[in-house]
Amino acid sequence: MLIKDFILFVFVFLILFSFSACSSTTQSERYKKPKEPETEPSSSVRFTSKDDSIQDTSVYSAVPNELTEFDELPVEDYPVDTKDFIGKYEKIESLSSALTTREKILFEIISYLDTPYKYGGVDHNGIDCSAFTHHVFNTSIGIELPRTASEQYNIGNKISNKSELQFGDLVFFNTTRRSYPGHVGIYLGENLFAHASRSLGVTVSSLNSTYYNKRFVGARRIQ
Numbered sequence: 712m713l714i715k716d717f718i719l720f721v722f723v724f725l726i727l728f729s730f731s732a733c734s735s736t737t738q739s740e741r742y743k744k745p746k747e748p749e750t751e752p753s754s755s756v757r758f759t760s761k762d763d764s765i766q767d768t769s770v771y772s773a774v775p776n777e778l779t780e781f782d783e784l785p786v787e788d789y790p791v792d793t794k795d796f797i798g799k800y801e802k803i804e805s806l807s808s809a810l811t812t813r814e815k816i817l818f819e820i821i822s823y824l825d826t827p828y829k830y831g832g833v834d835h836n837g838i839d840c841s842a843f844t845h846h847v848f849n850t851s852i853g854i855e856l857p858r859t860a861s862e863q864y865n866i867g868n869k870i871s872n873k874s875e876l877q878f879g880d881l882v883f884f885n886t887t888r889r890s891y892p893g894h895v896g897i898y899l900g901e902n903l904f905a906h907a908s909r910s911l912g913v914t915v916s917s918l919n920s921t922y923y924n925k926r927f928v929g930a931r932r933i934q
Contacts, residue, residue: 780830780840780860780893781886781909789917791903793824796915812852813878819851820897820905826913840895843907844881847897854933856881860895867931873902873918876930882918884926892928 800817810818823846829837833846841860848854857863864883870876880898887893896906902918918924 782888784910785886785908785916785920785922787908787911787916787920788922789920791915791917793915796903797821797824815851816847816879816897817899819847820899820913823847823913824905824915826907828907828909828912838907838913840907843905843913844895844897847905848933856933859890860892861890863895864892864929864931867933870930870932873927877932880930880932882930883928884923885928886926894926898930 800814800821823835823838823843826835826843827837828839830839831842832838833842838846841856841858841863844863845856845858848856857866860883863881867881870880876882876898878898878900882896882898882904883892884894884896885892894906896904896916898904899915903915904918904923905913905915908914908916916923918927
């Protein structure tokens with residue numbers, strides 16, 4: 712009986728020893744295992760906006776060039792009848808030998824009305840906003856403006872309040888995250904301005920339009 716008890720004791724001891732050794736090895740491997748490096752999220756195509764929402768900026772690589780002046784297409788909720796606008800000045804044009812500076816600018820603008828919008832365009836086949844303002848000032852009164860809207864924003868006298876706008880002032884709008892400001896036009900009076908619109912081509916628009924009203928960032932007066 713004692714021999715059987717002894718054999719049973721040894722057998723149980725060996726089982727417990729084996730279990731303990733296995734458990735110890737497993738824990739040793741677990742704690743000695745090197746920590747895997749944390750992978751950082753890629754920032755190449757994403758950014759966090761002010762409202763902490765994640766947006767995919769890679770979309771811009773697929774956006775047509777024409778949209779680089781605009782994050783969204785303008786909506787003209789205060790449309791202007793350009794034919795009616797032109798009609799006001801037809802009689803004056805016949806007296807071209809006595810045109811004032813204001814009239815010279817006006818008739819150059821009128822000559823471009825309905826020209827299609829083309830990003831990077833510089834003539835009647837297609838033109839963008841800053842090329843339009845550049846051409847009008849250069850051709851009508853011989854003033855050479857910089858080529859881009861952001862460069863034009865840094866010249867002349869700053870006008871911050873819409874109530875101080877005068878004919879011929881350059882008006883600027885924040886329309887894109889690519890550059891500031893992204894769009895420019897020429898103020899005509901009565902809250903109207905001429906510009907190369909993405910949706911309508913060269914046209915006359917109202918500063919009362921929701922799209923332009925909320926994006927207006929100021930104006931510059933060219934002496």
